Amino acid sequence: MTVDLKNTHPSPSNVKAGSKFEVISTVINNSPVTIMFPAGPCDSPLFAHFYRNVLTRHVQGCTATSAPFKLNSGKEVTIAGPSSGTTYQAITAGQTRATATLYYKTEQGQVGNVTKSFVFTIS
Numbered sequence: 288m289t290v291d292l293k294n295t296h297p298s299p300s301n302v303k304a305g306s307k308f309e310v311i312s313t314v315i316n317n318s319p320v321t322i323m324f325p326a327g328p329c330d331s332p333l334f335a336h337f338y339r340n341v342l343t344r345h346v347q348g349c350t351a352t353s354a355p356f357k358l359n360s361g362k363e364v365t366i367a368g369p370s371s372g373t374t375y376q377a378i379t380a381g382q383t384r385a386t387a388t389l390y391y392k393t394e395q396g397q398v399g400n401v402t403k404s405f406v407f408t409i410s
Contacts, residue, residue, distance in 0.1 A: 289317040292403040295387045297375075298367065302409045304380045310335045312387050312403065315363040322399070324391040326366065327353025332390045333368030340383040340409050341375055348372020355392075377409045 295312040302308050312333055316322050324332035329349040337343065348371030358364055368387070369375065377383075388402045 290322060290389070290391065290399065290401045291315045291317065292387060292389055292401055294365075295403050295405040297407050302377045302407065304377050304409055307374050307376045309367045309369070309375065310385075310387055311365060311367050312389070313363055313365045314358060314389055316358045316360055319360055320393050320395070321357050321359050322391045322393055323355040323357050324389065325353045326356035327351070329353060329371040331366065331368040331370040333366050333387060334390070335368060335375065335385050335387045337375070337383060337385045340377060340379040340381050341385070342378050344374045344376065346372050346374070380409050382406060382408050
């Protein structure tokens, strides 16, 4: 299977120390099967790990679940993370290396994920 992430970046694009932000990425489904992942106001399948300069906090978020979003073979969609209840906050200025991971399932129930590294600057 070939699922990929492209154009992975923070939003807003000009992250300042002390501010909260999201991560945006375009999911490309080049696999021969439809993939599914949660998508809605409470759920996101996109998570990021930051190697420095960012604090990730987990608090109680909304508890509603979203119906799975289906992405057909050959299609792409842009998504944002993290899920409700998780925040990314820039704490120190500087160049920041991170990895974004998308978790998904196929219609046959097979679990998969794809990870993409990205770098951005906190001012």
